[in-house]
Amino acid sequence: MEEDVSLPMEGIFKLYRQGRDPCRVRIDENGLTLSIGGHNEERKEEVKASDLVGCVCMKAPPEEVQAYSAFFTVFAYPLYDKKRKRRALCFQVTQEDNFEGNFEIAMKWRTAIHQARRKHGVSEPHLDYNQKLLVLINPNSGSGKALQKYKRYVAAVFGEAEVQHKVIVTERANHAKEIVTKLDLTSCSGLVIISGDGLLYEVYNGLLKRPDWEQAIQFPVGIIPGGSGNGLARSIAHWLSEPYMASPVLVSTLNIVHGHFSPMDLVLLETAAGKRLLSFLSVGFGIISDIDIESERLRIIGESRFAVWAVARVANLRRYHARIYFKRATSVSTTSGQRRRKPVLERSQTLEEDLKGSQASSTIHSSRSVRSVDLQDSELSDSFLDPSLSLVKDEPLQPDHSCDNLGENISSEDKRNNLEAKLSDEEEVDNCERSCFTIPPLDQKVPEDWEIMEDHFIMMYGTYQSYIASDVFISPDSTPDDGCIYLIIIKGNTPKSTIARLLLGIDGSHLNLPGVEYIPVEALRIEPLCPKGNMTVDGEVVPWASLQCEVLAKKGCILTR
Ligand SMILES: Nc1ncnc2c1ncn2[C@@H]1O[C@H](COP(=O)(O)OP(=O)(O)OP(=O)(O)O)[C@@H](O)[C@H]1O
Structure with a gap:
């Protein structure tokens, strides 16, 4: 387990391939703040802790002149224009004249990012991040794309967030039920279902079959829509005021990554x-x-x-x-x-809400005139650097x-x-x-x-x-x-x-x-x-x-x- 660092932390880096201006970076429990450029032309960007997902450290790519540099890339999914979009911020560390020294600094920042992310809403019960999640996928859900959705989208976000997990692809009706009936619930931190509501119904009824059913039905469960009936995934997003329809899989995957527990009524x-x-x-x-x-x-x-x-x-x-x-x-x-108040959960304000009020997070503005900067709202596969260069091992009638x-x-x-x-x-x-x-x-x-x-x-x-x-x-x-x-x-x-x-x-x-x-x-x-x-x-x-x-x-x- 990585040791905690003390927050806030500050440093000066370069935003990789984003000009020569130095970037002052600060991380605290509210999130990440970037100040780019000099006093006269300073631009600021904020990424909330609740939108942070993870951070990877990398060595310099072969073409990099300062080969002794290390890099850390921060992944976040803030709201832009009523949609959650991926933001990857890659910082180049050149403080030391040797790679090992720079890499150590990058790793410290990685720890700080994880800490800020996990401390957000820390008073709420949450997943044990040191244990694996068990992911159950029904390859026949809906139009048969659940497995594809996992490979293409879910696995990428889990990778960025370093969510340790084990995947089981169900082979037939009742397979998931059999699995959870016998599962050692201490062997994983929660169950994630990538399917329609039908597979979750099986899972809950498998848990009900157990001798310890009263505890078992309280086991943390997450759902990512993959079927033709995805009522629960949509209901959760509605409750949290998340823009589900723009990206159902992403919005639901982020629930798993953030891993806070919320109680849910069941009916016997x-x-x-x-x-x-x-x-x-x-x-x-x-x-x-x-x-x-x-x-x-x-x-x-x-x-x-x-x-x-x-x-x-x-x-x-x-x-x-x-x-x-x-x-x-x-x-x-x-x-x-x-109607009664919707989100019962404590949640931090989204970027969109912020923009309605003060001009704020994730928009870079100069001290003179406010202007948006080109956001790297890239697809999941995009990254500033090749992730294969990561030096942090992925545990992965x-x-x-x-x-x-x-x-x-x-x-x-x-x-x-x-x-x-x-x-x-x-x-x-x-x-x-x-x-x-x-x-x-x-x-x-x-x-x-x-x-x-x-x-x-x-x-x-x-x-x-x-x-x-x-x-x-x-x-x-x-x-x-x-x-x-x-x-x-x-x-x-x-x-x-x-x-x-x-x-x-x-x-x-x-x-x-x-x-x-x-x-x-x-x-x-x-x-x-x-x-x-x-x-x-x-x-x-x-x-x-x-x-x-x-x-x-x-x-x-x-x-x-
Ligand atoms: N590998 C499999 N092959 C065939 N059926 C399966 C498999 N795995 C699970 N099932 C069954 O498929 C059913 C439907 O699954 P799911 O809810 O994921 O999809 P769906 O398209 O939303 O279907 P529905 O709306 O009919 O529930 C489940 O009840 C489960 O019993």
């Missing part, structure tokens, strides 16, 4: 067969579940599969006879336009009169097959016993303070995250740790035109449509009263039968900035 479910399931995203039936399951055949087109299938489903609207019971949450309100429109095929074969594979573990021991629930068993009456609703529903969808897919902003009031399941209910008498408007854009405004109910609850029971339908948990099919659940508030742990 009980099926009619007495099986326990763990969920982090949603539970429901009706039109959204149908679209999710039936659009599976279009997974090759990625996330747009939901929008394409929605059109087909509205034309052929189904209604499901069911009874739902719920315990209304008393501690929250759903007043539109009066039959039709039924009570259910309309159910005569047609209502589920995709893919998902059904997957369901069969996943239910084949029915005989597995449930270490999570019935006593873990505070709600009564399914065959007993619900408590007096629960409410009951019976209808031919178009949908009933309970969600605990704001987004259930990257472009489906279903529950604006949800935050990952609010202790609530938000029910979105559409009863059978709602006109088709309303459903069409709803599905054209689930962007939060859908909650204002007549006929759409939005109810925060702590616990829920669903009792289907028609023979066939799609019931989903986190977008995965579960048997069409009674089911109930309750919130395990803040029992999960996600990696965030």
